[in-house]
Amino acid sequence: MNVRKIIVPVAVFILVVSVGVPARWRQLDDGLEFGRFHSPHYSRADSGVVNVLRVDPKRYELRLLNASHPARGEPLTAREWGRRERMTAVINAAMYQTDYLTSVSHMRMSEHVNNPRLSRDKAVLVFEPLRKDIPPVRIVDLECDDFNTVKNLYGSAVQSIRMISCTGRNVWQENHRRWSIAAVAVDSAGRFLLIQCTAPHSVHEFINVLRGLSLSIDRAMYMEGGSPSQLYIVAPNDTLEFIGEFSSGGRSLSAPAVPNVIGVRRIVP
16 A cells, blocks of 8 residues: 555654754764754744754765665664664655555665655655766656666665755645654755754745755755654764654654664775
């Protein structure tokens, strides 16, 4: 059954370790920068925070992690995925079906296919390049790019909903429903951005927030919303975890387990 999972947020929880709201990017390690930006939809600077991890793909690579993979076997929180797989950072890898294993849209890696079906969603994140002369990470816009050509150049692909088109347009209609959001993007320099905001926004207004920040976003795509939306980061002097709102109310120190995530790890020469 191909069903999108929609979660209506109720409460907010953010766990942050040794992080303020900086006026500029803060370097966590070589090729790894972290920034926190204020959303204009919130009056207090500490209540509407957009968390962004900026990754240099020349120093770090992306890995798709699936609970459906025979070697892995079960959904985990972003923190658990990161610790078990020794990742520097982890974020959701798109929405999933009611079996809690299969992605709503196309998802594959070189050694495992989670969902072979290409859906109507307009964005596909591709990584694990099979040649050295191509960008290590791309967001393919199915209205502007020939995915049939690109797909054979990369070992991994994650399809989800487009947020910012190849022409820089906000492609989501306004909606009164608001929730926490996890997203990924590629900037004009080819760097990969992991983005999470616990404060509720409609996706349309959140896209406008992103376009108004100094992020130089080229393309962006939606990964998850509500309580499953997570971002986990481990750096030499920081451990950061951000999780979304809860659909059932209350607060917890535990994030929900999710079946599919994108991990970031340092490239070993």
